Amino acid sequence: MSTPGPAALLAALRATGRTRIDRAGLWRAFLDAVPSAQGSAEARRMLAAALDELAGTGALTPTAATDDGVPPLPRAVRLTRPAAAPVAREAADPWHPELAAAAAVRAPAEAVRQVNRWLFAGGTRAGIVGLRERALEITGDEKAFDAGLPVPLTPEILRAERVALPMHRERLPGGGPVLLVVENADTFHSLLLALRGDPGPIGTLGWGAGSAFLSSVSSLAADPPAAIRYFGDLDAAGLRIPARASVQAQAQALPAVRPAPGLYRALLAHGRPAPAGPADHSDVEWLDPGLRGPVRELFATGHRMAQEAVDRRVLGSGRDWRDGLDP
Structure with missing residues (x-):
């Protein structure tokens, strides 16, 4: 019977998951590696030879104590942790x-x-x-x-x-230097009707069209307004859009995008809270300080408010919603 490959025995020893393996464990691993050795008179010689070869390569260390058999077998062996394979480093591409x-x-x-x-x-x-x-x-x-x-x-x-989509804007006759941007179409139209006869400081009404405002804000560089006010939904996206657009606007030397506080107060007063999924509401900081507390409370209960609650009836019932629209 030929001597089993030491590699097969080593694989069986490592498969035990232990570092120290006693003599009984050595025999079990050996017979797993060479099932034909079961009952063979040559089994002890074969195991001893394989252990000697593995010890010579440093794969394991046998104990000094042995049994009285011929040839003697160690009482246990301790496996050497295999050296980590060198990590193949991908040749770095040269930089243009x-x-x-x-x-x-x-x-x-x-x-x-x-x-x-x-x-x-x-x-x-x-x-x-x-x-x-x-x-x-x-x-x-x-x-x-x-x-x-x-x-x-x-x-x-x-x-x-970066292509800047043009923003849909309506000039108001006799209006002032402020651009008021509205997130959604229906509220844009209602505000257009409310402002046409008495625009105050609002010279232009813009339709942000939701997240399109993140692109269209750049188109304002061709005809910069003196000030930009914004009114959108009270939810994560409704605050994230103007907050991000404000950063982009200032990077292009445009005015910061600031909230229209009177319109947001009107929304808090007349809006209907609706369930909203969990979201990051860190952009509450974009709002004026006096609005942050009520909006945080709204979000804390898992709700949002759609700006469409500030409808023609609300816009026609008073003038408080115009607060904070000055340049």
Whole structure:
């Protein structure tokens, strides 16, 4: 009978999940590795030879104490923890000169690496296109850059421009310098009717169209208003949209997007709380301090309010909703 491969015995020993294995465990592992050795007169010699070879490679350490058999077997062995396999390091791609700053970024986003490959493949010769078109070309996801460009990408590197959708706006005759942006269509129309005869400081009424305002706010750079006021739903998205749009507006030297407090107070007074799912309401801070407490209480109960509650009846019943619309 041939001597079993020490590798088979070592695999059986490691399969026990133990580090120290006594003599009984050695025999069980040996017979698992070489079932044909069961009852063989050569089994002891075979096991002893395999253990000697494994000890010689450093895979295990036998105890000094042995039994009285021939050849002697150790009372136990201690397995040596296998050395960790060296981690194969992927050869780092060289950075294109336009992305040299990426070398200082600890973990550049995958999109940055994709742009790097695109530049080497001829991207430097590309013409200017919309940012979503470029994102689709490079990453396969047209929305890859909607949340912002990862460091160190810039529109210039991408040969792309962020397309600003025009905002639907209605000029009010004799109005002032303030642009009032309204989230939803019905409330926009009701406010247009209410303001036409008496616009006060409102010179233009804009329809934000929900999250489209995040793009259309940039279109205001062509004809900047003196001030921007906003009125939307009291829910997570209704506050997130103007808060994010305000950051974007100021980055383009436009006025900050600020709340229209009188309209929000009217909504709190006349709105009907409706169930809302769990959401991040950290953008409550965008509201004026006097509104934050009541809105937090609304959100704490798991509710929201739709701005459509400030309807033509409410707008026609008083003037308090006009508070805070001055530049």
